[in-house]
Amino acid sequence: MNKVFKALNDQTRREILNLLKEKDMTAGEIAEAFNITKPSISHHLDILSQAELVTSEKQGQFVIYSLNTTVLDELMKWIITLKDE
Template sequence: MNAIFKALNDATRREILELLKTKERSAGEIADHFNISKPSISHHLDILKQADLITSEKKGQFVIYSINTTIMEDVLQWILTFKK
């Protein structure tokens, strides 16, 4: 759970998740939405992958990223355990 909250603690990573909510995208497509370097985007993607918030799949010469809805549901269920 700590890796998930660490990943969600960054605005860029939250924005990447927002992008992936609509459709899966390549790293280049994700990078096109930001004014930061491609290595920085790659670092953010690695952190999201380590937290299991996104998955990746090699398609030809591209790596395609998508949101891992299962882990998001698990986090939401955990948060809901705190309601009265």
């Protein structure tokens, strides 16, 4: 859970998640939406992957990133249990 909070603590990573909410994208497509270097985008995607907030699948020479809502569902359930107790 700590990795999830670390990943969500950065504005760029939250914006990447918002992009992936709309559609699956390559790292290059994601990078086009930002004014930062591609290696920086790769770093953010790595942190999101480690937190299991995004999944990736290699298709030919490209890696396609997708939003993994399962982790978000688990996080929301946990937050709701805090309120209930």
